[in-house]
Amino acid sequence: MSMLITGIRELVTCDDTVENARGRTNADLTRGLGVVPDAAVVIGGGSEDSAPAVEWIGPADQAPAADWAIDLGGKAVLPGFVDSHAHLVFAGDRSAEFAARMTGQPYDGGGIALTMAATREAGDAELRDLLAKRVGEMRSQGTTTVEIKSGYGLDVEHEVRALRLAREVTPETTFLGAHVVPPDRRGAGGREAYLDLVCGEMLAACAPYARWVDVFCEPASAHAFDGEESRRVLEAGRDAGLELRVHGNQLGHGPGVQLAVELGAASVDHCTYLSDEDVEALAGSGTVATLLPGVEFSTRQPYPDARRLFDAGVDVALATDCNPGTCSSSSMPLMIALAVREMGMTPAEALRAATVGGARALRRDDVGRIRVGQRADLAVVDAPSVLHIPYRVGVPIVRALEV
Numbered sequence: 001m002s003m004l005i006t007g008i009r010e011l012v013t014c015d016d017t018v019e020n021a022r023g024r025t026n027a028d029l030t031r032g033l034g035v036v037p038d039a040a041v042v043i044g045g046g047s048e049d050s051a052p053a054v055e056w057i058g059p060a061d062q063a064p065a066a067d068w069a070i071d072l073g074g075k076a077v078l079p080g081f082v083d084s085h086a087h088l089v090f091a092g093d094r095s096a097e098f099a100a101r102m103t104g105q106p107y108d109g110g111g112i113a114l115t116m117a118a119t120r121e122a123g124d125a126e127l128r129d130l131l132a133k134r135v136g137e138m139r140s141q142g143t144t145t146v147e148i149k150s151g152y153g154l155d156v157e158h159e160v161r162a163l164r165l166a167r168e169v170t171p172e173t174t175f176l177g178a179h180v181v182p183p184d185r186r187g188a189g190g191r192e193a194y195l196d197l198v199c200g201e202m203l204a205a206c207a208p209y210a211r212w213v214d215v216f217c218e219p220a221s222a223h224a225f226d227g228e229e230s231r232r233v234l235e236a237g238r239d240a241g242l243e244l245r246v247h248g249n250q251l252g253h254g255p256g257v258q259l260a261v262e263l264g265a266a267s268v269d270h271c272t273y274l275s276d277e278d279v280e281a282l283a284g285s286g287t288v289a290t291l292l293p294g295v296e297f298s299t300r301q302p303y304p305d306a307r308r309l310f311d312a313g314v315d316v317a318l319a320t321d322c323n324p325g326t327c328s329s330s331s332m333p334l335m336i337a338l339a340v341r342e343m344g345m346t347p348a349e350a351l352r353a354a355t356v357g358g359a360r361a362l363r364r365d366d367v368g369r370i371r372v373g374q375r376a377d378l379a380v381v382d383a384p385s386v387l388h389i390p391y392r393v394g395v396p397i398v399r400a401l402e403v
C-alpha cells in the first residue's frame with residue numbers, strides 16, 4: 001500500500017543534498033533546511049518487520065499516483081524530532097523542588113534519590129503506563145525517535161527493569177547505573193563498592209537491554225562521578241559492547257567533554273560550562289554536543305552559547321532531557337524556541353539540531369531527514385512554515401504524522 005501526501009506548503013527535508021528552493025518566501029531564513037515548496041511525498045511499505053519508508057519526494061504537480069491520498073491543506077512538514085536524551089522510566093513527583101529553585105534553591109542532583117525511592121516502589125504496570133504516557137506526549141508534539149536512560153533504579157534489579165521497559169518502546173536505550181551513588185551506599189567505602197557493582201554485576205545484567213552506556217560526570221556534585229570514576233564506567237561499558245554517551249559540564253567546568261571526546265563518545269550532553277579547550281576538542285571530533293535548554297530553564301543556570309559552538313564547527317544537537325528533576329518538559333518545540341531565544345541559534349539551526357543533529361547524536365542515518373528510502377517519520381505543523389515552531393511558542397501546532 002502506498003500513500004500520497006499533498007498540500008505540503010513547505011517540505012523541510014533537512015537533507016543536505018536537496019538544494020533549498022530559492023526565490024520564495026522565507027528562503028533566506030530557512031537556508032540549510034533543504035526546503036521543497038508546494039511539495040508532495042509518497043510513503044510506502046510498512047509491515048510487522050519494517051517501518052513505512054519514503055518512496056518519492058517532489059513538487060506536488062509532478063506527484064505519482066498512490067493507493068490512497070491525504071491533502072494537508074497548506075501545512076509545513078518536517079522530519080519527526082529525534083530526542084536523543086530523555087529519562088522517562090520513573091515514578092514520583094518533584095514539582096516542589098522546581099518551585100524551590102524558582103525562589104533561589106540551587107540544583108545539585110540530590111533529588112535523584114527521591115525519584116529512585118518512588119521508582120523502586122512502583123510496580124511494572126504503573127511504570128509501563130507512565131512511560132507510555134510520556135512517549136505519547138512526545139509523539140503528540142512531533143517526536144518520532146527517543147532515547148531513554150535508566151538511572152532511577154540504582155540497584156541491579158531496578159536498573160534491569162528500567163531498561164527492559166524502555167526497550168519495549170525504543171531501541172535507543174541507555175544504561176545509566178552511574179547516575180549518582182544511591183543514598184544507601186554513601187557510607188565509608190560505599191562509593192567504591194557501588195562503582196564495582198555498576199561496572200560488574202549491574203553492567204552484565206543490563207547490557208543485553210541497552211545500546212548505550214552513560215555516566216553523570218560532574219565533580220561539582222558530591223552525588224555524581226569525577227573524571228577517573230567516569231572513565232572507569234565508560235571503559236567497562238565499552239568492553240561490554242555498549243556505545244558511549246556522557247552527561248558532562250552541567251553544573252560547572254569539568255572533565256566530561258574532554259573524556260567524551262577522548263573515548264569517542266557519540267555525544268556529550270548539557271555542555272553548560274565550556275572552556276575554549278573543550279570547544280576546540282569538540283570541533284575536531286566525532287562527538288556531538290547535545291544542548292538541553294529545558295535544563296537551564298528549569299534550574300536557572302546560564303544558557304550555553306550555541307553560536308560559539310557553531311562558529312567553531314561543532315556538531316550540535318538539541319534534546320529535552322525530559323526527567324523529573326531538571327526538565328519536566330517533553331516538548332521539542334519548546335526546546336527549539338528556547339534555543340532560538342536564549343542560546344543564539346537561528347530557527348534553521350535549531351530545527352536541524354532537533355532532527356538531523358539528534359540523529360547524529362544517536363549515530364542513526366535512517367531518521368532525522370526526509371529522504372527516499374528512509375523511515376517515513378514525519379511531523380506536521382499546523383502552519384504554512386516551520387518558522388512558526390519557535391514563533392508560536394507554547395501553542396501545540398506540531399504533531400507526529402500517523403501513517
Ligand SMILES: N=CN[C@@H](CCC(=O)O)C(=O)O
Nearest residue numbers: 109112216321323324325326
Ligand atoms: N544530570 C543528571 N541527570 C538528569 C537529572 C536527574 C534528576 O535530577 O532527576 C539530567 O540530565 O539533568
Ligand SMILES: [Zn+2]
Nearest residue numbers: 085087247321
Ligand atoms: Zn540527563
